[in-house]
Amino acid sequence: MDQIVRSFLNEVGSRNTHEPEFMQAVTEVAQTVIPYIVANDIYHGKNILMRMVEPERVVMFRVPWVDDKGEIRVNRGYRIEMNSAIGPYKGGLRFHESVNMSILKFLAFEQVFKNALTTLPMGGGKGGADFNPKGKSDAEVMRFCQSFMTELFRHIGPNRDIPAGDIGVGGREIGYMFGQYKRLKNEFTGVLTGKGISWGGSLIRPEATGYGAVYFAQNMLQTRGESIEGKTVVISGSGNVAQYAAEKAIQLGATVLTLSDSSGFIYDPDGIDQEKLAYVMQLKNIDRKRIHEYVERYPKASFNKAQKPWGIACEVAMPCATQNELDEKSAKQLVENGCYCISEGANMPSTPEAIIQFHENKVLYAPGKASNAGGVAVSGLEMAQNSLRYNWTRQEVDKRLQDIMEDIHKACMEYGAENGSINYEKGANIAGFVKVADAMLAQGVV
Numbered sequence: 001m002d003q004i005v006r007s008f009l010n011e012v013g014s015r016n017t018h019e020p021e022f023m024q025a026v027t028e029v030a031q032t033v034i035p036y037i038v039a040n041d042i043y044h045g046k047n048i049l050m051r052m053v054e055p056e057r058v059v060m061f062r063v064p065w066v067d068d069k070g071e072i073r074v075n076r077g078y079r080i081e082m083n084s085a086i087g088p089y090k091g092g093l094r095f096h097e098s099v100n101m102s103i104l105k106f107l108a109f110e111q112v113f114k115n116a117l118t119t120l121p122m123g124g125g126k127g128g129a130d131f132n133p134k135g136k137s138d139a140e141v142m143r144f145c146q147s148f149m150t151e152l153f154r155h156i157g158p159n160r161d162i163p164a165g166d167i168g169v170g171g172r173e174i175g176y177m178f179g180q181y182k183r184l185k186n187e188f189t190g191v192l193t194g195k196g197i198s199w200g201g202s203l204i205r206p207e208a209t210g211y212g213a214v215y216f217a218q219n220m221l222q223t224r225g226e227s228i229e230g231k232t233v234v235i236s237g238s239g240n241v242a243q244y245a246a247e248k249a250i251q252l253g254a255t256v257l258t259l260s261d262s263s264g265f266i267y268d269p270d271g272i273d274q275e276k277l278a279y280v281m282q283l284k285n286i287d288r289k290r291i292h293e294y295v296e297r298y299p300k301a302s303f304n305k306a307q308k309p310w311g312i313a314c315e316v317a318m319p320c321a322t323q324n325e326l327d328e329k330s331a332k333q334l335v336e337n338g339c340y341c342i343s344e345g346a347n348m349p350s351t352p353e354a355i356i357q358f359h360e361n362k363v364l365y366a367p368g369k370a371s372n373a374g375g376v377a378v379s380g381l382e383m384a385q386n387s388l389r390y391n392w393t394r395q396e397v398d399k400r401l402q403d404i405m406e407d408i409h410k411a412c413m414e415y416g417a418e419n420g421s422i423n424y425e426k427g428a429n430i431a432g433f434v435k436v437a438d439a440m441l442a443q444g445v446v
Contacts, residue, residue, distance in 0.1 A: 019102035032426040057081040061151040065144045079127035082108035085439035089125030092166030099130045113432030114369040120380035145176035165194040190386025193379035202382035204397040210244030212374015217343035219409040220364040229253035234314040237321035241345045258309035261291040265309040268301040313337040320345030328353035344368035370428040377404045
């Protein structure tokens, strides 16, 4: 079996050189899915996984824009349309200087499995640009977004490809892009999700990824007869996902100890309560300042410059910042300090070596394609509401989100049971694969 997996990865690697993030994502899936393919004749010999790792379409384009000084800037835009076997392409747009083909292909590939796990009819895609909105004026961000959409609009649509937000793309950026799409197409359609409530958005959508990751952690803990109430929680990041993961954890009775950004992390031994979290939201969302200012308001807390929070003792850890932020050393620290539940809020935040540590120590470990699927799940619900020209209440959307996360957990349990425990990584990969693979078989070689 090892030889079969190595042969597959060598072939994929030869066609995707210098794309480490993409190959990391493919390797993680191949190691669990290929044994399942070999054991099930319906998939064997159909080259399904090889077809799944190859994008159906890759769009790359120039994004020229003018800054506030009147200087012309040029960035590079992308859209990876990975797989449409079970529905139109669905996935976020990331604006960050690190964006390249490898990162977007890994995100698009993960999105295929994540969207399949939600049980909603959505294929997988991802896009973005090597543009960082931080430090830019609203006018500069608007001009960039309008230029970006002037090219992207011809490749997307409500039944073709429906982008959403990701790192660097929040409500402001979605608004500017939606306005430009509406201008260019002369129609009001639900082609972007994450919209404002007054113009087609869904309640709970901003909160959904963070809430969903906490709901998934709750589901995992319940398999051991426990709940998140009373648990100490360490969270990385301080953006949308981290903020709402903290909010839901606090609501359910947990004690949140940390938040972070690229400059370092804050540790509050008294816990970050609702009042303190409201200050963080003001700091990050309105004032657009750095997390270290938290310590000036709450001096009992400490700021740890250029560090990550994984050395803080906790029972639950939620990496909610970015890919590969949690390495082997950090994983060992978490385990040694008593952490036994990991629910990923970011995409692929744990390195392969870290994941091995979690498995070896019987940690409840949820990969992002399962635990952070709440965001795209509510994006799917936003699409449904747009089609109905109707808005569900906050309670209705939250209940649907909880049900979807519970269904994802059940699917992971079904396919991930082994030796009296649950391998959520294996379960998520196989459950997502089966749904997409069955659709691809039914549709022929396309």
